[in-house]
Structures are given as structure tokens and as C-alpha cells.
Amino acid sequence: MSNITKVDSITEYNNMVGIETLHPLVSVIDFSKAEPFHYSKTHMNIYAIFLKDIKCGNMTYGINNYDYEEGTLIFVSPGQVFGVEGDGKPKKGAGTALLFHPDLIHGTSLGKHIDEYTFFSYEVNEALHLSAREREVINECFKNITYELEHAIDTHSKTLIVSYIELFLNYCKRFYERQFVTRNHVNKDILARFETVLKEYFASEQPLLSGLPSVKYCAEKLFISSNYLGDLLKKETGKSAQEHIQLKLIDVAKEKIFDSEKSISEIAYELGFKHPQHFTRMFKKSVGMSPSEYRNMN
Template structure:
């Protein structure tokens, strides 16, 4: 990480948006505990590793049951509902933002979830290594964060994410496929996320990625199991479900927010995709935590 040191110079450690929670460093306040149990839209990356025990999280309306060596990761803007406290559970939780991620010396493709799975299962050796690193990082951030060089904190962070990245892609595809098709699929997902409400055409996206539409179709089909158009629509409908459930936006307002000129067409598309009308999809909830 030596070549990155210029990035860290003059950066106070308390400006690093990294938090670790564990059995040794839990949320103590009842007010905080009650607040974090409310459904909320994540503003940072969230990772939880279960060292022992079992627990179920809800992410974007889907339940994920985790046990020993299982890891769940969530990305900014996903709707996250934490579970109530569970007895005999040993865990580590990690939260960090995009700015902290940008300080690391490499990228971590698993964080854009190209294989569309939010869980990782660590083997016993990886779990042991990760648990040790989590423990060290937890100790640093809990006790002497202001006395530790930023580079040291980020080195442990980099080590953790490297382990997760390797475990995510292990036995999935050969390296040469990763370097070509997977990298293009990751670029496709980034374009979808950054231009979601603009609703660019598939031709426009393909041109932006320097691909033919046929090549883009083949790559998206390989990794997502669907066409680029259907992938984009599914992503739009997932965002619509989030906003309907967790905001006070009307169906008409939501249609315009998502880039639809015709609210009626949006409603028909939503009904076709979800099997339910947008107006009755889910009861809205208070995200304030108050």
C-alpha cells in the first residue's frame, strides 16, 4: 500500500467512516438498539459475519438465514431490516462508506454483486483468518483509533475485503472469464445503477461499454440469467418497491421519479412484474426510527 500513502497524509482517523460491531462492542443504548431494528435505506456498505449461532436478516424484502461462517453483505440504497438480538450469537459487523472504499489500493468486484447473491460462505481456514483480522480491527477502532496510522487501519480493511472477494468468486468461473466478461458485466451493473432513472436504451448502454448489443446480451445472460432489458426493468421495479414501501411518495410521483412519462404505463408494468398493483403493494412504514 506504499504507493497510496499520499492519499492518507493529513487525513484524521476520525474522518474514516469505518465502524465495527461485535459481541465485545455492541450497540449499548436501548434507544439506539430500537432505532437500528427499524427498516431503513442503507447509506453505507454493511457486512456481517456469523462466528457461531444462527440469525435471519431481511434485505430488500428477502430473508437470509446465516449460521457459522456465513457472511451477508449489503450495499448502499438497499432496504435493510435487522433482526432482534439473538442469544448465544457471536458475530462481527462492518460498516464503511464509498469515500473510505476509495482510499483502498484495489477494487473489490464482489461489492457490485455480479452473481446476484448477497451471502458468502467461508471455509474454516478463511473464517479463522477473517475472525482474527476482525478482532484486530475492532480493537483498534474501539480503543486507540486516534493513535493508529490511517494506513494501518486501511491495511486491515483491505485484508478483510480481499478475503471476502476471493471467497465470493471461488470456484465460480476461470480467471480469463473474470478478466473479460465479468468485468464488462460489472460495468453494465454500474451503468444501470448510475443511470437508472434516466432509462437509457440498451443500444446506448452497449455503446457506452464499447460492446455490440449481441455481446452485451450474451454477457448479461451469462451472469444474470436474463436479457439486458429485463435486467434493467427488474432493477427499476425493485427500486419502485423500495420507495413504495419506505416512503410517502404517491404512485404518480414515483412514476415520474423513476423516469416514466406515463404513470399509467408504469402501473401496468409494475403489476405485470410484481403481480400486485403499485397502490396496494405494501403498507408504508416510518423509517425515522422515532
């Protein structure tokens, strides 16, 4: 098993790649100006965004490997494992990285809303692939943050740097929405497979054994992250992943209710509910009447 390097601070990462620390909580690294360094898997306890200008081979991100393409942005949040398997020899890096410590954004607008940038929890194969124009915008953001880092730290430094990072992330949010649109054919395939996963789940014994299907379960079956599935569904349909699961549940429930030989409680258990009253409450909220009333109506 390869060793994993732990990085808890900006200074530790800067030292690893031979870059001077201009600010203890944030850094922009141009790898073409960095020293050659030993590639390794790194357990990051800081936020990091990497833009690579060339393919750099087999990269580890979380528990998966990925062939990192040119012009791709990858987002790493504290607690994730990231890196490229090294061969023991120091190598020159390529591309640019923005790193910032969670302490930088505590008490700021960005700190309050950082969880809204769900792409920090995407899998690496859901990375952001930039167009040429988008790369220009991202590079301009890097330049603005670098300018502030090279400026003497004053009372405005933190506000401006955090504002530039927030602008950077908002551009990324926009570019991801573009990627959802331009990869529409891929998204449609995921939606179709999502529907199949739910259909097969409710047709099996899984609800009795494991209860209601979770978003995490469905995402794992589709080999994507929960956040990516949720964002994709929201973009394509306007509904969350949980809402889709509930709609499928109600559809299946309506079919089962037609079987008058089964009690409402039996149907509730078959669908994965531990308590029949929870099923009745959900059904009534969605359909406007209780399961019994729906059965009698038909």
C-alpha cells in the first residue's frame, strides 16, 4: 500500500512543492514555477482546486483512479484523498492550483454558503471540463487572487481574497450548468438508468430487507456521487433526487393498493416503511387522500 501524505495547512503544501507562502490561509500555485516534487496520495485538510494544462496520468481521488484530462478542474474538500501515484522520482508539475484553509472563510458569506458549492463532493469523473473561453475566465480569477497575495497584507486583504474566491466558485457553478446542458445525452442516460434502479429496487425484496431506497444507494448504483445526481436531476427536471424517489414510491404504491387482498399495512412494509402510519402520511400528502380512500375510490 502506498503512503499517504497528510496536509493540514497551506504552508505544508507550499513546502511540499517548493513555493513561498505569501499568506498562511490561501495560496495560488503555478506549477511551472514550482520545484520538482514527489507525487503522492495526499490527505487534504484544506480546500483545493486544481487546473491541469496537460494530461498527468493515473490520479487518485477518494478511492477511485482517474486519467486526468487537459483543461479539467477538480475540486477537493477537507478530508478527501487526492494525488498522483509517484515512481519515487521528483517531477515537474503542470497547471495551476488554488488552495485555501477553512479558517479563511469562517464568519464570511462564503463560509456560510460553502456547502452550496456541491461540486466539492463530486467524484473525480464528474470534474469540470472547461472550454477555451471558460479557461480564460478561470485564469483571470487566479490572477486576481495572486495580485492580492503579492500585495502587502492589510485590513482589506481577507475581504478581497474571499470575494475573489467566491466569484471563482460562482463562475464554476455557471460552467457546471453549461456542462449539464452540453452533456444532455449523457444526462438522459443517467436519468433512464436512475428510473431502472428504482424500478428494480421496488420489484425486489430489498425494501423489506433494507427499507426505502436512499439517494446514496441510487447514486452508487449509477457510479456517480449523491450530489452530482441531485444537481443533475434538479437541472434536468426541477425536482430533487429525494422527490424523484418519492414519486416512484407513490406510483408503485398506487399499483399495489389495487391488490385488495393485501392490507395497507402489508403494502407499507413491502415498500420499505417500518411504520405503516408513515406511509399513510406520505401518501396522503402526495395524493390528497389516504391509501384506504384511494382504494375505495377505485
